Structure formats: structure tokens, C-alpha cells
Amino acid sequence: MKNYIDDLEKLFTLAENYSKTSIKLFKYSAVYKSANILSSLSVKFVLILLLLFFFFFLNIGIAIYLGEYLRKIYYGFFVVAGFYILITIFFLVFKDALIKTPVSNFIIRITLNNNHNDSHEIE
Template sequence: METNATTSENLNIFEKAENYTRTSLELVKLRTVAASADVLSTLISKIAVFAVVAIFSMFLNVGLSLWIGSLLGAYYYGFFAMSFVYLIFAIVLYTNQHRWIKNPIGNMIISSLLNDKKNNSN
């Protein structure tokens, strides 16, 4: 009789372990879907905002180029002036890219991951 009781207990433990594994896998799937949906929705909203800002910036730059060109006497001078301004901006941005772009974005990603892990452990 003891062998049947032990076998029954082992089967019960095996079933519990199997149920735990299935539940854990389902939880991982749901967390992955939630994280993917969050990333995708954030990405789409940022792309939409970027597109609107890019169109605004393009029209603003064309307008400024035409205005500066009319002040200088030839429209193409305005476009040269605006391209020179962007060249200076690109040089400044390139020299400070680690301080202004890389480090803040890296810190934001790390803090986001740590906050996500902290929320999952609670």
C-alpha cells in the first residue's frame, strides 16, 4: 500500500509541477504581449509626432530660406544660408553627441528596464 500512496503523491506533485510550468509559460506570454503592445503603441505615437514636426520644420525652412533669399537679393542665397546654419548645427551636435544624446537615452532605457523589473517583482 505504501508504494501506491507514494506513487499517488509523486503523480500529484508531477501534475502540480506541470500546471505550474504551464501557468508560468502563459504568464510569460502575456507579459511579452503586453510589453510588445506598449512598445509598438509608443513607437507609433512617436513616429506620428515626428512626421508632423518634420513637415512643420520643412515648411519653416523653405519659408525662412525664401525670406532670407529675398533679403539677400537672390533666393538661392537663402538656401545656402540655411544649409550653412544646419552645417554648424550638425558639427555642434556631432561633437556633443555622447553628452546630449547617447548618455540620456541610455540612462532612460536603463531606468525604464529597472522600473519594469521592479514592477514585475511586486
């Protein structure tokens, strides 16, 4: 009878260790996925920020050039502003196809790729 009790205690100990290890693995996997998503988004954010600075100064240059061509500097800025309002309207009309869906797909792709990689690491 004592042998069964010892075996049962060992089984409970192993089950407890397994559950603790599974919880730790889940936590580490969640942290890894979150860090990967945030780092990928951070890289994209920095690149977008640098491109915004580039386009900001490029647009000022274009506005001044157009203003000199149109003989009033502020006309160039009006033309550039009009161009951007047209782009804004375009993005408002097609926001799901151009912004929402690609960003969602990016996050899903990173999450699923990490999940796929995690299953290989466990094996």
C-alpha cells in the first residue's frame, strides 16, 4: 500500500512541476511575442518618422519652388496643401484596404510566425 501512496505522491509532484513549467513557458512565449511585435513596430515607427522629416523638408522646397514659379510664395504652399487634402480624402475612402488590413495582417503574421517557431523550439 505504501508503494501506491509513494507513486501517487510522485505523480502529483510531477503534475505540479509540469503545470508550473507550462505556465512559465506560456508567460515567456507571451513576453517573446509581445517584444517581437513591439520591436518590429518600433523599427517601422523610426523609419516612418525619418521619412516624415524627409517629406516635410521636401514639401517645403516644392512649395517654395512652386511659389516662385507662380510669382507668390504662398501660392506654392496652397498648391501643396491642396495636394495633401486630396491624398487625405483618398485615404479616408480606402482606409481599410490601405491601412487597417495591412497592419492587422502584419500583427497576425508576426504572432503566427512566432507561434510556429515556438512549436519547433519545444520539439
